[in-house]
């Protein structure tokens with residue numbers, strides 16, 4: 387079977403790319419290991435979508451179709467250091483409707499998959515996975531594990547942090563384990579969160595409470611592996627008590643609404659997102675600590691940029707040609723680099739036990755908090771990326 391484009395990976399980035407190309411002349415194959423399903427109840431895997439991602443999802447016609455009852459705007463955010471430092475962010479003061487919107491991963495992914503079913507230029511191979519890849523001057527052939535063969539002019543790796551495409555195209559990655567796990571869970575709370583998000587930088591990790599619709603919050607607690615193992619092993623009541631205690635019980639008692647889940651955290655960067663007729667988007671191209679909530683927001687901007695380039699290509703253009711794809715690489719060089727290293731710097735600064743680092747990080751927060759122009763800039767940057 388011959389296609390213009392093969393996308394490997396049907397997570398948020400890969401599916402969004404296919405949807406973004408719905409009006410293009412490109413004939414697309416999407417290969418996804420497992421068909422996404424909706425678990426009953428709430429998904430503990432939540433994301434903070436920044437205004438730039440929301441604008442992109444609106445362009446795709448997907449945002450309007452999401453159930454508004456499953457999305458919560460973040461209007462304020464309090465960030466607390468471990469030695470009294472504090473910075474507050476406000477959407478109103480930054481002239482934004484919301485700093486971010488909190489939503490469940492499966493909620494958005496299923497809506498994107500629904501959009502694919504209405505699309506005529508996409509053939510979905512799922513459940514399926516690539517087994518081998520042969521590179522030719524004018525295209526790439528992919529052999530699926532089930533023996534089917536696909537050929538295309540260009541292959542996009544949207545297959546996450548451990549990308550098969552990255553290996554198959556020989557793209558080298560610099561990767562470092564944080565030696566940390568992120569524990570996530572949703573809770574019912576006793577007092578209204580008033581659309582506020584909280585983040586505490588503590589000496590045992592970084593804890594975020596994110597508002598969910600109604601009297602609910604979502605937790606992301608990034609911490610050392612030994613602490614994570616202890617937290618995961620606690621009985622429910624003790625875990626709720628410990629999480630409520632982080633915020634001094636400011637939202638009253640917490641009750642678990644989903645099981646806990648944990649994710650290992652790793653930094654990963656590639657020297658180039660291109661090799662041969664392959665190109666990377668999303669976590670396949672860059673993995674980032676979740677403390678700034680930028681992972682999929684970066685992924686969506688990769689996809690938006692690549693989709694615009696591919697959709698505008700004239701019919702004679704070879705879309706797998708390196709010179710052509712360099713435009714995508716150049717456009718996406720700066721933002722992931724800056725956010726990855728800024729986030730990594732913060733993660734390391736707050737993981738450092740040196741007392742001098744403690745003084746520095748809290749003094750830095752106090753200085754930023756007392757400089758209104760800087761706080762406004764940080765807010766807009768955190769919400770929308772470079773401006």
Ligand SMILES: Cc1cc2nc3c(=O)[nH]c(=O)nc-3n(C[C@H](O)[C@H](O)[C@H](O)COP(=O)(O)OP(=O)(O)OC[C@H]3O[C@@H](n4cnc5c(N)ncnc54)[C@H](O)[C@@H]3O)c2cc1C
Pocket residue numbers: 394395396397398399400417418419420432433434435514515516544545546547549550568569570606649667668669670676679680681682683684685
């Ligand atoms: C605890 C935590 C909290 C986070 N919070 C936020 C947040 O608030 N905001 C934010 O922007 N980001 C956040 N992130 C980051 C976000 O989860 C990732 O950036 C995002 O999931 C990456 O999407 P992706 O589509 O690039 O990759 P993935 O989500 O990894 O999707 C890749 C897809 O490819 C499929 N696949 C993989 N290999 C193959 C193969 N060989 N063949 C076929 N299919 C394959 C997989 O099944 C998967 O569906 C968080 C991450 C963590 C761990």
